[in-house]
Amino acid sequence: MQAQQPPGDTYLLGQTPEAFQRLLITGQLFNPFMRQVLIEAGITTGMHVLDVGCGPGNVSMLAAELVGETGRVLGIDANKEVLQLAQARAQAAGLKYASFQAADLLNLTLEQEFDAIIGRFILMHLPEPAAVLRRLTGLLRPGGVVAFQEMDLSSHVDAFHPPSTLWEQTWYWCTQPFQQAGGDLNAGMKLYRMFLDAGLPTPQMRYEAAIGSEPDWVGFAWYAETVRIFLPLIEQFGLGTEEEIEIETLAERLREETISQRGVARTPILVSAWVRQR
Numbered sequence: 692m693q694a695q696q697p698p699g700d701t702y703l704l705g706q707t708p709e710a711f712q713r714l715l716i717t718g719q720l721f722n723p724f725m726r727q728v729l730i731e732a733g734i735t736t737g738m739h740v741l742d743v744g745c746g747p748g749n750v751s752m753l754a755a756e757l758v759g760e761t762g763r764v765l766g767i768d769a770n771k772e773v774l775q776l777a778q779a780r781a782q783a784a785g786l787k788y789a790s791f792q793a794a795d796l797l798n799l800t801l802e803q804e805f806d807a808i809i810g811r812f813i814l815m816h817l818p819e820p821a822a823v824l825r826r827l828t829g830l831l832r833p834g835g836v837v838a839f840q841e842m843d844l845s846s847h848v849d850a851f852h853p854p855s856t857l858w859e860q861t862w863y864w865c866t867q868p869f870q871q872a873g874g875d876l877n878a879g880m881k882l883y884r885m886f887l888d889a890g891l892p893t894p895q896m897r898y899e900a901a902i903g904s905e906p907d908w909v910g911f912a913w914y915a916e917t918v919r920i921f922l923p924l925i926e927q928f929g930l931g932t933e934e935e936i937e938i939e940t941l942a943e944r945l946r947e948e949t950i951s952q953r954g955v956a957r958t959p960i961l962v963s964a965w966v967r968q969r
Contacts (some may be wrong), residue, residue: 711747711773713916717812718749719909720901724961725811725840726753728897732838732965737761738806741830743796744768744813748777748789754809755781755789765805767794796823807836814885815841815878824889831968837891838965843879844869851956857948858956861941864931865917868924879962886964894964902957904949910958911949915942 729750734740734757742751745766755764766789768774774791781789794801796813808827814820828837844866851858870876886894903910918925919938925931937944949956 707920709916710920711776713913713920714746714749714773716909716913716916718747720913720958721811721840721961722749722753724897724899724901724963725750726757728838728840728963728965729753729757729809731895731897732807732809732836733967734758734807734809734836734838739803740764740807740809741801741805741827742766743799743808743810743827745777745791746773748780748791750809750811751777751789751791752781752784752786754807755786758788760788762788764789765801766791767796767799769793769795799826801830803830804832805830805835806832807838809836809838811840812842814839814882815875818873820878820881821885821888824885824891828889828891828968833968835968836965837886837894837968838963839882840961840963841878841882843960843962844876845880849957850959851949851954853952853954855948855952855954857944860931861914861918861945864921864925864936865914867930868921868928871928871930872924879960882962882964886966892966892969894966896965897963898960899963900957900960902955904953904955906946906950908946910956911942911946913958914945914956 734754736759738758739762740754740758742754742764745751745768748766751764751766758764766777771793774793777791808831817823847862850862866876883894883896901910918936918941922933
């Protein structure tokens with residue numbers, strides 16, 4: 692669901708300015724989790740890192756901060772417009788050693804090797820993620836690191852409390868169009884098997900989520916913007932109408948309902964896996 696840009700038309704979350712804005716919100720919400728994964732995976736000073744499906748550069752910039760001026764980060768994405776945004780953001784942050792290149796992940800050819808290959812919210816969009824992982828490992832130097840983070844959207848039993856019809860509807864609008872369009876709601880929990888099927892050693896893993904209740908929690912906006920970019924699919928699949936959803940007020944209604952009930956809500960579960968190739 693949340694993803695950095697997967698290749699070509701496998702990406703189900705759109706290539707519009709609204710979709711790019713949602714990816715920036717995604718960074719605000721999930722970057723602390725990914726940063727910790729990169730640190731635990733061993734991304735450090737001087738490494739050369741490939742970020743696949745980099746979108747507006749959220750994860751590429753995290754990696755660039757860790758590798759420093761003696762390292763290099765290459766972010767690849769199929770969408771040239773979002774790469775312009777990524778490059779501008781990296782330059783504004785003074786991360787001159789982060790660069791970006793348009794490329795189709797499914798047919799990727801690069802003339803260099805990397806110390807690490809990383810990605811966030813991309814494998815869940817791919818029809819054969821293990822096969823892609825296996826091909827990517829061919830770009831690794833001996834002892835290189837592979838680290839990915841995906842969402843698990845299979846259950847919302849504990850996603851909000853107290854029970855809420857509005858939150859139920861929002862979760863439905865965020866997940867059902869994604870699934871019906873071919874996305875994998877269970878990608879996070881499948882990461883372990885993806886790594887093994889790709890011929891990688893047994894990975895280390897994390898399982899976590901962002902949770903919030905305070906008025907300025909960015910999760911309210913993230914859920915609303917996810918529904919916004921799914922609106923065409925929601926209507927196409929008969930899952931709801933724009934009039935029914937009232938997208939312009941959805942974030943505020945989620946916020947008001949949660950605060951008035953002294954409740955909490957969480958994001959989809961984040962599952963991370965990383966390993967050093969033998």
